Amino acid sequence: MAKLVFLGTGSGGFVGSERQNxxxxxxGVLFDCGAGTNGRLTDLELLNKTEIILISHLHSDHISGIYDLLVQVAIDSSLNKMERTIEIFSPPGLSSLIANYxxxxxxxAELLKLANFKIHEIExxxxxxxxxxxxxxxLDHLAFDLGYLVDNGKVRVAYSGDTREPSALEKLKTDYLIHEASFPEKYKDLAIKFGHSTAKDAAKTAAKMGAKKLFLTHLNNRSGPAGEIESEAKEVFKSSIVVNDFDSFEI
Ligand SMILES: [Zn+2]
Structure with missing residues (x-):
């Protein structure tokens, strides 16, 4: 069994502290790194277990926690005399963002040298x-977005990042799908305009991928009640659930 933990289930448009980015x-794999991720990983004793970071796209809500995470890993590695390597996969641009920092x-720069961060910019x-x-x-979003599938040999987990059109992901098979559901169906026009999915779009993708369960995430203050998002998804794919920060599953 492996641990699946939702550290942040909000989006850049979320007002309030209920849902972090x-x-x-x-x-051992982190999908995206919103603000405050390093703190949550530390609280849950998962920071030292994180080996790979998969960035879906460079919108700030998905990466603004990476700077603090790099610094904390570097300091922890130095204090504990640990050799740490973290492999980071991202669409092009992350290296220059970090270089500017x-x-x-x-x-x-001296701090960052205390750990071995390997950034792989990929398409x-x-x-x-x-x-x-x-x-x-x-996948199709306002910024270059990558959807990921991780297979650890026992279970497969797919992650959409932000997308209005996930057909490239739908060609893959997964056991669990983590998909954004930024809007209910009544805001379909907004979803298309801003490059996002509705709850129903996410549910259709889960069905096509043969998933056992769909985790709906990336809610914002225009998403409406989580119950509305969840029930719309359930109409299409029964095993759908809106996740909250700190929800944890053994899969
Ligand atoms: Zn985005």
Missing amino acids: PSVYFD VKTEAIS NLDIKINGKHIIGVK
Whole structure:
């Protein structure tokens, strides 16, 4: 069994502290890294277990926690005299964002050298690493978005990031799907305009991928009640659930 933990289930448009920005932990892999992710991983004793970070896209709500996470891992590695390597896969642009942080002294270059961060900028992915098979496919969003599938040999977990059109992901089979559901069906026009999915879109994808369960995430203050999102998804795919921050599953 492997741990699946929802660290942040909100989105950039969410007002309030109930839902933090997107981040999900699965068996040593972190999908996206919203603000505050390092703190939540630390509280749950998962930061030291994180080996791979998969960034879906560079919108700030999905990556703004990565700077603090890098600094914390570097400091922890140094204090505990641990050799740490973290492999980071991301659409193109993350290296220059981090380089700018270093250049402007927002992050200390000396600090970052205390751990081994390998940034791989990719446009798609099919790799075996740390005992896992990871696939990344390009999806349709306002920014270049990669949906990921992680197979640890026992269970497969897919993650959409943000997308209005997930057909590339739908060609893959998964046991569990984590999919954004930014809007209910009545705001379909807004979903299309801003490159997002409705709860029903996510449910259709779960059915096509042969998933056992669909976890709906990336809610915002225009998403309406979580119950509305969940019931709309359930009409199409019964085993749908809106997840909350700190929800944890053994899968
Ligand atoms: Zn986005």
